[in-house]
Amino acid sequence: MDFYILNNLISKYNSFIVTSHIAPDGDALGSVLALTIALEKLGKKVLPIINDTIPQKFRFLPCSEKVRAFASEKDKAEVMICLDSGDPGRLEFKKDLRDICNFIVNIDHHKSNTMYGDINLVNDSYSSVGEMVYFLLKGLNIPIDIDIATCIYTSIITDTGSLKYSNTTPSCLKVLAELVEIGVKPDFISREVFEKKSLASVMLLKEILGSLKISEDGKIAYMRLTKDMMLKTGAKEEDTDGLINYAREIDGVEVAVLFKEQDNFKIKVGLRSNQWVDVSKIAEQFGGGGHARAAGCTIEGSLEEVEHSILSTVRKYL
């Protein structure tokens, strides 16, 4: 990866916006914060911007309190560095990026990246953008301190699903080993990111498991998440993250569906599959989209109506 082309750019300019996609995950935040801390060490003026709320579970990350949403007029920089974002729409700036900065650097590991930067460092062989930032900092001779190491570790460990996914490579394992040598505590990060749950989210889990149903052949598992459950448990949107997996993980299930009641008579449908059903095709039929194993759509109607139309469509794909 030709990180050296960033060398000139970083020494030449002084003000940077470092940003990533909405609904930020561990890689978005980890890479934004690692790069922010590193550039600040070089004496640069850095604005870490993410145009969405930061999930509570990532609040332990160093400098996470500095991340905020774009505030139009005053937020300008010479260079904008966009991380982990396949297209600029995912950044949700609600303004032309060219009006905010003079130069766009796009650093990403998504195959689908649209190459929207003036410099595009895009390579899908990296586990995470955090791993790319690691090599970038090495190339720039910026020392990796414990704060930067914590952020990069979080990027890698979340994007590889705790080293369970196929993007777990020898390279990222070597990087992790070095980060642990620097002082990162894997048990601490694992507890913060994967284990700690709000009481509300566990109470919500109890509610939605009560709604779990399985098709006769055992291949479809589906659950309901009503507005009442949200009110009763006091759960927040981020507390609903990953709940669908309880349906997907059942032995024999191929497709899991979560029906989430929204305002205005709408139902948000989450779809997951395990091996062979391409759920993005099902979601697309209803105006949504996603990946083969994880997709979603939002449909107008009652829970009963939407359940009926989604489940009959899922059956056609089985």
Ligand SMILES: [Mn+2]
């Ligand atoms: Mn990523």
